Amino acid sequence: MPTTNKRAEVNRRSGWGEWLGPFFTSDLGLKWLMALTGIGLLGFVLVHMVGNLKVFFGAEEINLYAESLRELLYPLVPKQSVLWMFRIGLAAMFVFHIWAAWVLTNRSHKARGDIKYQAKRRYDAVNYASRTMRWGGVIILLFLIFHLADLTFGYANPEFVPGDVYHNMITSFERTPVAVIYIVAQVFLALHIYHGAWSMFQSLGLANPRFNDWRRWFAVAFAVVILVGSTSMVLAVQVGYLTL
DSSP states (O other): OOHHHHHHHHHHTSOTHHHHOSGGGSHHHHHHHHHHHHHHHHHHHHHHHHHHGGGGGOHHHHHHHHHHHHTTTTTTSOTTHHHHHHHHHHHHHHHHHHHHHHHHHHHHHHHHTTOOOSSOOOGGGSOHHHHTHHHHHHHHHHHHHHHIIIIISOTTOTTOOTTOHHHHHHHHHTSHHHHHHHHHHHHHHHHHHHHHHHHHHHHTTOOOGGGHHHHHHHHHHHHHHHHHHHHHHHHHHHTTSSOO
């Protein structure tokens, strides 16, 4: 069976079209889904990092920022209601992003079947970030679980104090193994962001060759900003610039 026909058969038998609709279960639709959820996640990562940088202004500033998030629209709604809606929305975007990537990869493997590449793959011509996209995503997922346990719920931080963001960040980043985990995870996140910010334009059909340089610089700049901003807090604690 030709590869194109095999891919169509895999798509037809996927079953997801019954509730997501035919477009968002097609290859094109899944790429759109990845791009749109990716944009939402990129926005969250940027806003989250900017908010956390308030740690450089002291405990009062960042703790007040955290409290304001918990009290969004209070007393119209109970405390943390809006924050939890944001968390649920982010979790949904994350799940759909991973699901779309998994389905596209699975379909590609099934459609190719036993067909082998006729020539040795030129890994030297393939961008490093692109080659590490999938397993880098797994590392980011594992880090996210640890990050939530460490600074959101406190299970991984023996000195966790509910509501005291500044104290929790300092006591967490003071632990050298934890600092290493955060820095390594941010490197993988930057690689993931670079490739994602670059490829989302192509997924949305906006990959005009005239704008390739702009796309590349945008992807590089976004990834570097996140990497520098996120690691700066960890390093500032490690060198003793930020202390309790």
